[in-house]
Each structure stands twice: as structure tokens, then as C-alpha cells.
Amino acid sequence: MIKTKITEMFGLKYPILSAPMGPFYTTELAVAVSEAGGLGVLSHTNLRGVDSIKTLKESMEYVIEHTDKPFGFNIRTARMQPDAMPLVRNVAKWINKNPKLREQCVYGLTSAGSPRKASETWKKKAPTIKHFHVAPAMFLAQKVVDSGCDGLVVTGFEGGGHQSYEQITTLVLLQEAVNKFSDVPIVACGGFATPEGIAMGIAGGADAIAMGTRFIATKESEFHENYKSVIYPASSRDTLMTTGAFGPIRLLKNKYAIEHGTILSKEEKVSQEAGFTVEELEEEMERYELIYRGDVENGAILAGQTVGLVDKPLEVDDLISGFTKKAEELLKKSVSKIN
Numbered sequence: 254m255i256k257t258k259i260t261e262m263f264g265l266k267y268p269i270l271s272a273p274m275g276p277f278y279t280t281e282l283a284v285a286v287s288e289a290g291g292l293g294v295l296s297h298t299n300l301r302g303v304d305s306i307k308t309l310k311e312s313m314e315y316v317i318e319h320t321d322k323p324f325g326f327n328i329r330t331a332r333m334q335p336d337a338m339p340l341v342r343n344v345a346k347w348i349n350k351n352p353k354l355r356e357q358c359v360y361g362l363t364s365a366g367s368p369r370k371a372s373e374t375w376k377k378k379a380p381t382i383k384h385f386h387v388a389p390a391m392f393l394a395q396k397v398v399d400s401g402c403d404g405l406v407v408t409g410f411e412g413g414g415h416q417s418y419e420q421i422t423t424l425v426l427l428q429e430a431v432n433k434f435s436d437v438p439i440v441a442c443g444g445f446a447t448p449e450g451i452a453m454g455i456a457g458g459a460d461a462i463a464m465g466t467r468f469i470a471t472k473e474s475e476f477h478e479n480y481k482s483v484i485y486p487a488s489s490r491d492t493l494m495t496t497g498a499f500g501p502i503r504l505l506k507n508k509y510a511i512e513h514g515t516i517l518s519k520e521e522k523v524s525q526e527a528g529f530t531v532e533e534l535e536e537e538m539e540r541y542e543l544i545y546r547g548d549v550e551n552g553a554i555l556a557g558q559t560v561g562l563v564d565k566p567l568e569v570d571d572l573i574s575g576f577t578k579k580a581e582e583l584l585k586k587s588v589s590k591i592n
């Protein structure tokens with residue numbers, strides 16, 4: 254068994270987390286991942302017409318009805334996310350009212366903005382939540398640690414979905430983070446989709462591995478079958494960076510991604526946002542709606558370079574236990590090379 258700061262912190266059988274994948278639903282996926290011995294994570298679900306606060310509450314209640322294992326949730330705390338702090342405060346309230354929820358909902362992952370206000374709120378009002386924040390570069394990782402978070406998720410540029418302007422790969426970021434923050438629990442994320450990847454991450458000092466794209470293509474995930482079906486044939490060359498509402502976003506190439514503009518510099522993006530119209534923001538939300546309904550031509554297909562490593566659907570249980578066992582064998586084999 255692989256024993257790390259994170260398996261110990263949450264009592265996990267395997268050092269595997271599902272990465273959050275908002276604005277979509279990952280409720281069934283989270284149940285399956287936690288049941289399988291990993292840590293399932295609910296996404297910040299705010300598709301059009303969805304009340305994100307009501308949805309997160311209902312999803313949490315659903316999870317604790319369907320598993321007794323620990324799980325987590327994501328809140329994107331970006332500037333353009335008005336529901337972020339109401340979500341942060343409500344989670345604390347729900348946890349305090351419901352002992353089963355308090356016992357199981359142990360991982361609060363914030364991302365895409367600052368961790369500070371969430372950290373202050375949960376430290377005071379919901380101290381049982383272990384608060385982690387996504388850092389795509391070391392200067393941000395330092396801010397996460399300084400904010401009093403309990404751990405870091407280092408996510409590199411090869412990952413799917415929204416990305417930072419920094420363009421640092423997971424490989425480099427993980428080495429930087431484990432060297433600088435040897436006492437901090439670290440989740441490595443972005444670019445993992447195989448037992449080899451898990452073995453590399455753990456050997457490199459990560460305390461757990463989070464995967465997004467690989468989990469989309471599981472039997473239990475709620476993603477549309479059309480979404481899953483374009484991932485299998487894709488190669489690692491088939492994603493591109495384009496302009497998202499919160500910065501660059503990695504999408505699978507399709508009609509929408511190719512025709513959509515590309516803004517990769519922060520300065521250009523900030524000036525674009527200053528002139529954003531409600532209609533332009535609505536347009537992006539519409540693209541998520543389209544892919545949610547299975548339109549793989551006009552929808553935004555968020556996916557990482559790992560698409561090239563995913564060639565068939567798997568059951569979550571097989572994925573988590575199978576990949577980890579193979580990763581353990583690979584790690585033992587590596588050790589046997591040392592004289």
C-alpha cells in the first residue's frame with residue numbers, strides 16, 4: 254500500500270483524487286471515486302439556470318446517502334465568480350448542522366482565485382475541512398501556504414480546462430513544490446492518466462495524484478457519451494489553448510475551439526475583460542451547455558493532453574485499484590534497480 258501525508262490525513266486506501274470539473278456535475282463520479290478508496294470531489298456546478306448553492310447542497314446530501322467514505326468539493330474563487338463566498342459560508346453552515354456531512358466532507362478545494370477568504374472562514378467556522386488550493390506556479394503556491402491552507406494542489410499546463418498564464422508544466426512545478434514545501438501535503442494534478450504517471454508522481458514526492466480527463470472517460474461519470482467518445486481516439490496533439498472567461502483554457506480541438514480567439518497574455522486578457530459584455534460571458538456559458546448536451550462540434554470540450562493516454566472507458570473501481578497496484582509494482586521495480 255502507498256502511504257502518504259494525504260492518505261493518512263483523509264484515511265484513504267489509494268492516493269488518488271478526482272479533479273473538480275465544473276461547471277459540470279461530478280456527483281456520481283465523486284461517489285464512485287470515494288467508494289473505490291480514493292477521494293471523490295464535487296465540482297462547482299453552475300451551468301446556466303443552475304442554482305450553484307442549492308446544487309452543491311443537494312450533491313453533498315446525495316454523496317453521504319450513497320457512501321460513508323470521505324469526499325471533497327471545489328469552489329472557484331475567481332473575481333468573476335459572485336457565488337464563491339456565499340458557497341464558502343454555506344458549506345460551513347451545512348457542515349455544522351449535519352454531523353454525517355461534517356464527518357465525511359473533509360476536503361475543500363478552492364481554485365482560480367485567492368484562497369484567503371475561504372481559509373479565514375473555514376478556520377473559524379468549519380475547522381474540520383482541510384483546505385487545499387490550486388497553485389499553477391510557485392509564487393502562487395507561496396501565497397497558498399501563507400494563507401494558512403492545509404495543502405497544495407500543483408496543476409501544470411498540460412492539464413485540461415482553465416489554465417494559468419504561467420504555462421509551467423506539472424513536472425517542473427512538482428519538483429519545485431516538493432523541494433520548497435517538504436512538510437506541506439501536495440497533490441500533483443495535470444497530465445496523469447496511467448499507472449506510470451501515478452508512479453512518477455509518487456516517486457517525485459507527491460502525496461496524491463488528481464486526474465480530470467481520465468475520470469471523464471469512466472463508466473460512472475455523468476459526462477455525455479459524445480464527450481467521452483471524442484476522447485478515446487484523440488492524441489496528445491489534439492488539444493489547444495484558447496481564451497476562457499477566467500484565462501486560458503485547454504480544449505480538445507473542434508470547430509468551436511479552432512474558430513475561437515486565443516489570448517494567452519494576462520495583460521491582453523485583463524483589457525478584454527474590462528470590455529466584456531454580458532452577451533460575451535453568456536456565449537461562453539452557452540458553449541458549456543452545448544457540450545453538456547453532447548454537441549461535440551460547437552461545445553467547449555475541456556480536456557487535457559492526457560486525451561492521448563485514454564483509449565477506452567474504465568470502471569472507476571478498476572481504474573483506481575488497478576492503476577495504483579500497477580504503480581506500486583513499477584515503484585518496486587525501480588527500487589530493485591538500486592544496488
Ligand SMILES: Cc1cc2nc3c(=O)[nH]c(=O)nc-3n(C[C@H](O)[C@H](O)[C@H](O)COP(=O)(O)O)c2cc1C
Pocket residue numbers: 272273274275276296297327329363364365387408411412413414415442443444445463464465466467555556557558559
Ligand atoms: C471538463 C473539465 C472541467 C474543469 N473544471 C474545473 C473547475 O471547475 N475547477 C477547477 O479548479 N479545475 C477545473 N478543471 C481542471 C481540473 O480540475 C484538473 O486540473 C485537470 O483536469 C487536470 O488535468 P487532466 O485533465 O490532464 O487530468 C477542469 C478540467 C476539465 C477537464
